[in-house]
Amino acid sequence: MTGNRRLFGLIGKPLEHSFSQRYFTEKFKSLGLGDHRYQLFELSSIGELEALIAEHPELAGLNVTLPYKKQVIDFLTDLSPEAQRIGAVNTIKFTPDNARVGYNTDYHGFYQSLKTWLGSSSPKKALVLGTGGASMAVTCALEDLSMDITSVSRKPSEEVITYRQLHEMDLRNFELIVNTTPLGMAPHITTLPDLRYEQIGVGHFLYDLVYNPQVTAFMEQGNQQGAQVKGGLEMLQLQAEKAWDIWNHINP
Numbered sequence: 001m002t003g004n005r006r007l008f009g010l011i012g013k014p015l016e017h018s019f020s021q022r023y024f025t026e027k028f029k030s031l032g033l034g035d036h037r038y039q040l041f042e043l044s045s046i047g048e049l050e051a052l053i054a055e056h057p058e059l060a061g062l063n064v065t066l067p068y069k070k071q072v073i074d075f076l077t078d079l080s081p082e083a084q085r086i087g088a089v090n091t092i093k094f095t096p097d098n099a100r101v102g103y104n105t106d107y108h109g110f111y112q113s114l115k116t117w118l119g120s121s122s123p124k125k126a127l128v129l130g131t132g133g134a135s136m137a138v139t140c141a142l143e144d145l146s147m148d149i150t151s152v153s154r155k156p157s158e159e160v161i162t163y164r165q166l167h168e169m170d171l172r173n174f175e176l177i178v179n180t181t182p183l184g185m186a187p188h189i190t191t192l193p194d195l196r197y198e199q200i201g202v203g204h205f206l207y208d209l210v211y212n213p214q215v216t217a218f219m220e221q222g223n224q225q226g227a228q229v230k231g232g233l234e235m236l237q238l239q240a241e242k243a244w245d246i247w248n249h250i251n252p
Helices: 020-030 046-055 071-075 081-086 105-118 133-144 163-167 217-224 233-248
Strands: 006-012 036-042 059-064 091-094 100-103 125-129 148-153 160-162 176-179 205-208 228-230
Touching (some): 105 205, 160 163, 205 217, 217 228
Parallel strands (some): 006 036, 176 205
């Protein structure tokens, strides 16, 4: 990889609390890749992506975060099988022949992290909070782990219930609760999903995709009720390593 200048980056909005730039900059340094850089590209709209690509012909790969994981698909030339299935992209690889291939490494990161954390435990019913791009990868992973999934959003649909409807249900029926919303992320660390936390107990697993802070308000509520809790840092690291592998080894 040495000897050729390569630029990587992250698109989304906002990006001031991004993990990726620090992670990859340290990775490049540890590997002696002085000709590699990682930048943050905060876009006001996904339509600005074309100008960004034109301005940086040395772009080898991008990560994609909120709110563009679904919207970015229209700007790509191809999708990997998992990105096509999930309907969201968080990693883009630019090839020498000018192809733009979308991948979803959120699936890999969440699946591996969750499976290791659960160990021999095997929850049957899962509650997924949020319906954004990350939730789609989470839902696919839970399906592959043979879980029965209920999705929750502020806006109702045929396949999604609202938080008001959830308040009429018993959370004891769901062993695993996954927060895929940005609620609780710094600097808004006191925010958390609208749940009846008194119904959560020792038999629950609470997984929060938020990684900053490491213990979110959602996780703290779970701790107080005796549940097992986990934050999103390990998932983030696993998906970042998968993205690095894609940028260097996987053919479109």
